[in-house]
Amino acid sequence: MKFKPYALASGVLALALSGNAHAQVEIQWWHAMGGALGEWVNDLAKDFNASQKDYKIVPTFKGTYDESMTAAIAAFRAGNAPHILQVFEVGTATMMASKGAIVPVGQVMTEGGQKFDPSVYVPAVAGYYTAPNGQMLSFPFNSSTTVFYYNKDAFKAAGLDTDKVPSTWPEVALAAAKLKASGHKCPFTTSWMSWTQLESFSTWHNTLFATQNNGFGGTSARLAFNSPLHLRHIENLANMAKQGLFVYKGRANAPDANFVSGECAMYTGSSGLYANLKRNAKFNYAISTLPYYPDVPGAPQNTVIGGASLWVMSGKKPAEYKGVAAFFNYLSKPEVAAASHQRTGYLPVTKASYELTEKSGFYKQNPGTDVAVTQMIRKTTEKSRGVRLGNFVQIRTIVDEELEQVWNGKKAPKEALETAIKRGNEQLERFEKAGKS
């Protein structure tokens, strides 16, 4: 209350002075972070605005990832796109293909007069958003990866050792069976079916999800998740579903609620769930690495990233780009990036922020928060660098549609995977053709 008259007065003063004093440059930032994460985004903007006088970041929540992207596309077509747009990782190929609509972040930084060294960013994260010619196209803002969560209280009730993590799929099935025997209704479930059970599963086992190094080699990539290993995993999950050990809880991150509420005991999902879990879970939980098949050579390798990055839209004034560069520079500061990582569970953006977090003893005090980092920070192989495909949104929906018919017993795993590949490849062919024209 005390601040209000002051704020008002300074507002009026600013208005009065804006004629001759140089005015603040406003920078629009459209994002898709709701709830606890929305507060984080607003705090970042507030702190940056307080740290200097020339620029003002204005964050606007535009709904889910796809809603904010659609809104930005409509705005771009109408000629008033925001300066910064948060785009989820599956939209990356679409953004890369829209050459006239975006300005590469590397270019924004150097032209904005900021010292810019791409090598300070975590390679597995920045690499995903880097063009084949080595230029960083978007700013890695909130990158997550797939991790394994389990409910320690449920483990205890089922007579399982709460400190012995089921680290392989056979162990997950055994733990699930024990949970079920103790009367648990939902021993295991997963969010983001394609991301956790096929994409990350592939890189974790150093196996290709799609040809052309999962799309990094070019747009002629085609889906390849019908290998014996993939088939074995889906058959395994189908068997678990039949026995009530794996319970399907819907698409995208809808099943988050089923784990956070305590309904499901084991869960594969985004490391970005941490902020929500820390605030809302009324039980003891632990975070661990994704399960794997121990007999597969090279497993475990590394998991793929998810989350989103910040893209800079084209057609703005040079002064505004300078502000964007200053903001990105601010976000890359070790202490800012480290605070973001610790607050949200998203991956650290720069190596320095990881080291800072480690030095502060955060990982020791919050066991499990380093899981995502250690899964990602390993040296990647050609097969495990990530998955970057065109029309990826549709491909993920196709995987959802086909696998749902496996879980309800209408299709055999092999048939479902083959159909998903056939339908998905049609999307990839279309994307390849559109890129050539």
Add this chain to the structure above:
Amino acid sequence: MEKRVRFKSAWLPWALIAPQMAIVLVFFFWPAAQALYQSVLQQDAFGTSIEYVGALNFQRLWDDASYLETFKITAFFSAVVALGGIALSLLLAVFSDRIARGATFYRTLLILPYAVAPAVVGVLWIFLFAPPMGVVSYALQSLGLEWDHLLNPDHAIALIIMAAIWKQVSYNFLFFVAGLQSIPKSLIEAAAIDGARPWRRFWTIQFPLLSPTTFFLLVINVVYAFFDTFAIIDATTHGGPGKSTATLVYKVYYDGFKALDMGGSAAQSVVLMVIVIALTVVQFRYVEKKVQY
């Protein structure tokens, strides 16, 4: 005797219909023309590269086996929603017409759902049916029925049909109540004196006299089921499991706004437009003949 009003002025009638024409032009013809135009183009998400592709977008639909399946689902869904919604609200309207005391209270309650946004309707129904904690799914479970609209296609389609009907019942109800009130009481009293039971009075007097209302609602409800239900589907099933609740309009929405395939989405909306125009023509040409004004 000629009842029609004749304007002496040449421009006055045009001026009087101009506002209405402007609305129709801006909100119907212009978007429809846009859809037609976009359906022959292929473009990237931001519209930075646009290419004329002729009928390619339509060709792709023709080659897509699942598109035909979508037609069947839509036909079933729309028929059940339109007819079910009309039947249910007629029943409610007839009952509420017979209530002597507190009629306004009941009517207000019945009209309330109309004020709820479709996406919220979807979420409300999800709450009721969410396995295993939703109120209804919990009750069904104790009756021995495992409700699972995430994996059981029959449950999924039943869920969106119920939600879609619930949303539209109020609207239909309002019109039926008005229609019933405009039927002269003397007709019904005369029939009652002649010894006609309520059921017979309904079939031989009220229902035929309501036929203009029923016909109007049939047209409106078919259009509603075809066009206005995607938010409910998006909030509940996302077209799943598999593609079993993906109706035509949901596919238009998904391909356009989620998949950012503007050309394909526009082609589908053109197809949808043709279907609804054809249906409306059929309704006016054949069904309307049975209507007594």
